[in-house]
Amino acid sequence: MINLLRFLYDKRNFLFFVLLEVLCGWLIFTFNKYQGAFYFNSSSAIVGNVLSANRSFTSYFDLQEQNDKLVSENILLHTLLEREKKIRKIDTLTVADSSRRAAYEFIPARVIKNSLTDTKNYITINKGSADGLTQYMGLVGPQGVVGEIKYCSEHYSTGFSVLHVKNGGLSARLSRSGAIGSVEWDGTDARYAKLKYIGKHYFIQPGDTVQTSGFNNVFPSGILIGVVEKVNDDNQSDYNITVRLATDFGSLDHVYVIRNKRKPEIDSLEVKLNKPKK
């Protein structure tokens, strides 16, 4: 018995090492696998405040670039507005139709933390549940799709960016052929992603634009994701398509959170459909 205790005492460093590593393993599996990291991630109050202060200091360095981005987005929006006005002028009937009212609401926010270098990248923004944000809202930037919100604290939120392996993919449509696929990131280059599940009966060529399909009720349809860069026609049933992402994730600052006002209504319908019959 004494010998056993002495043995344990001699090996105490090694035993403590094993104990700590097991603790780390437990932390990795509980907090990373199920993404339940609610208290210890960057949307928590303390880390959020530190990052926010850091960002408010560094944001002065790229003011010019951020301004240029916002101006070019404004130009685009003005153009769309003019086009819309022309269509309205032709329309002589005024229709009071609730389905024409805007279903999507945009909430402006700023990025306080963003990473490109992991295989699972997260974005933290400076708006939270106090500003009406909840889970599964879309995030878009001036250039295109950015990601999706996962957790909200009172004043901060954390979410997946598009640069996130194994997050189920982003439902996408090729604007020219109308083919529906899924944009997924492969964990290597932050500028490119893969477009999957596009059958070979479609004609695809580099330069085709890839937009959101609007199928998952997170993003409205027609928001730019990227442009087809390369089409590989290897021996599978689907194309192997590389998409150059529209958003420059390295210099992300201003983003908009998209709230779909009708998402609860649509979701409750789909839940009814999936309910097993008694």
Place this chain on the structure above:
Amino acid sequence: MGPAQILRYIAHIFVLLFLQLFLFRDTALLGFAYIFVHIGIVLLMPTEIPPIWAMIIAFCIGFLVDMFYDTIGIHAAACVLIAFFRPRIVGIFSVQGELNSMPEYNVESGGVLWFFQFALTSSFLFCSLLFILESTSLLVFFYALLKIIASSLFTAVFLTMYSYLWASRSKTKRR
């Protein structure tokens, strides 16, 4: 362990954590060479700190860094690993008996080349565990191998320069 040494170690903690969290957090040379200067906090720890406490400090540092990277447990596991193997890694590159006189393992006590070998081996261990835990499939594994080699080299070079600057600073002070 005099007060000057403790103060110097606290300065290491603050400087290296600041560099890692605010300057190098998203740094990736060529897109795959990362830098993890916070492992310097584990490597430059005074040798008089008992191994169990060294591992506890390493765990806390790793956990703090994890909170900023949203990777709870991964940096902590890797930091504890190098804290445990630190005396054994130093043992590879040194003659027996030489080590007992060192107050901490740095450029001043062992020389530039010696410290670089020590830092490179440690950061290789660190990066290996980190990227293997992070890589989710075998497809990403070979890319992770490239990241391990590039990152450990980058980190070791930086830490050697960092320790060299401290060494030259204390030399000029003595004169």
